[in-house]
Amino acid sequence: MNIELRLVKNQQELEDMFYQRWLxxxxxxxxxxxxxxxxxxxxxxxxxxxxxxxxxxxxxxxxLSPELGSIAYLAVLPEFQNRGVGTKLIEKLIYQAREKNLKTVRVMSRTNAVKFYQNLGFSPEDKSSEYLGISHLFMQLKI
Ligand SMILES: CC(C)(COP(=O)(O)OP(=O)(O)OC[C@H]1O[C@@H](n2cnc3c(N)ncnc32)[C@H](O)[C@@H]1OP(=O)(O)O)[C@@H](O)C(=O)NCCC(=O)NCCS
Structure with missing residues (x-):
């Protein structure tokens, strides 16, 4: 698979991305x-x-602050899940966070994705929450 990882280029692509996120x-x-x-x-x-x-x-x-970044809305189309795309997206987001001199990134993980983030080195924080009726856990990674 020839998958390209990059930043959104223009408004049309941003709209297409929102639609993919919504899906x-x-x-x-x-x-x-x-x-x-x-x-x-x-x-x-x-x-x-x-x-x-x-x-x-x-x-x-x-x-979120000069040292703390938030990663959110990580979404891979179902037919492309479990092929390393989510991992590549996180790596690219972490690269961008380092470029901004951030020291830590935080995610609010749906319970089903906790293992995915753990495999990438994220540690669970104590705080868990209910969002959109789904149980979430805050997790963070020093970068
Ligand atoms: C959670 C999500 C973003 C992960 O993305 P993904 O592309 O499926 O993730 P990856 O393929 O990188 O990793 C998932 C698993 O596949 C495995 N994997 C990675 N590369 C692989 C490859 N080339 N071949 C087979 N398996 C692979 C990983 O080891 C990982 O294993 P795990 O289940 O033990 O963690 C994605 O599944 C998703 O969008 N889910 C629905 C929405 C959601 O829950 N988003 C998170 C909101 S917090």
Whole structure:
């Protein structure tokens, strides 16, 4: 598979990415188009994985403070899961975080993804929470 990992290039690609994010993370919960976005999109960094120009995976990094970054909305289309795409997205997001001189990145992981993040070196924090009716755990990684 010739998968390319890169930043979103333009507004059209950003819209395509939101749709891919919605498909994986929101349509599955019966939520409307638009529910996949929040107020931090413009100031964040968006990484996508493409295959033949189709967006198959995506994830977002934003700065919470000069040292702390937040990785969120990690999403790989179901038919491309378990082939290393999510891992590549995290590696690229961590690279971007290092470029920004961040020291730690944090994720709020759905319970089903905790093992995925653990394999990448993330450690669970004490805090767990309920979000969109799904149990989540805060996890972090020193980078
Ligand atoms: C969670 C998610 C982002 C992970 O992405 P992914 O592309 O499936 O992840 P990877 O393929 O990199 O890793 C998943 C597993 O495949 C294994 N794997 C990695 N590369 C592989 C390869 N080339 N061949 C076979 N297996 C591989 C990994 O070891 C990992 O094993 P694990 O189950 O023991 O952790 C993705 O499954 C997803 O979008 N899920 C639905 C939405 C979601 O829950 N998002 C997280 C929100 S917090």
């Amino acid at each position: 994986v993370l929101r349509s599955t919960l019966g939520m409307e188009l638009g529910s996949e976005r929040d107020t931090h999109e413009d100031s964040a960094i968006h990484v996508i994985a493409t295959l033949d120009r189709k967006i198959i995976g995506s994830g977002r990094l934003r700065e």
